[in-house]
Amino acid sequence: QSALTQPPSVSGSPGQSVTISCTGTSSDVGSYNRVSWYQQPPGTAPKLMIYEVSNRPSGVPDRFSGSKSGNTASLTISGLQAEDEADYYCSSYTSSSTWVFGGGTKLTVL
Amino acid sequence: EVQLVESGGGLIQPGGSLRLSCAASGFTVSSNYMSWVRQAPGKGLEWVSVIYSGGSTYYADSVKGRFTISRDNSKNTLYLQMNSLRAEDTAVYYCAGMLRSFDYWGQGTLVTVSS
Secondary structure (H helix, E strand, C coil): CCCEECCCEEEECCCCCEEEEEECCCCCCCCCCCEEEEEECCCCCCEEEEECCCECCCCCCCCEEEEEECCEEEEEECCCCHHHCEEEEEEEECCCCCEEEECCEEEEEC | CCEEEEECCEEECCCCCEEEEEEEECCCHHHCEEEEEEECCCCCEEEEEEECCCCCEEECCCCCCCEEEEEECCCCEEEEEECCCCHHHCEEEEEEEECCCCCEECCCEEEEECC
């Protein structure tokens, strides 16, 4: 049950786009479309931003988008805003009927 | 509106036991998947356990054999029984209601394992 691999940090200026990667294996990300993304500002509970690779729950801005290729999923945030600054985590279902999270990525808006 | 409210955290000595509760409203525990996810201080999210709607349960290797997830359908409440606690179990424990993924989260309850 190894954690999915995410870059520790990414940054961008307001208005720019950033992409956060999430690399797993053929036993999780590569085999299932049950990949999701979460936003966690400091001191708060995580919030679902993307589910099933590319779907946005109601209320999540369309600036947030998700995709997957092979064993790697990606979260793209376009038109960066100061309020997007937070930690972001990916998650995937696994072939063992369990779930796994990524190590998290700290997004800094410059 | 969905609300998940965790309780039962606190300071416990190594080797001790604790039971966490997660009371749900606006979300039926028995007919959905429910998970526990923890976050050690300054660290990332770690999935701990899931109970599927059919009753099957699964655990992370780090807690297998020590933790037990269960639910009380009449109380619409999820539980996590934690035994043989270790210092590395120190974390905020979140319960999560799962529709499509980890859709709904509680505010978390802090468990500190220390002598």
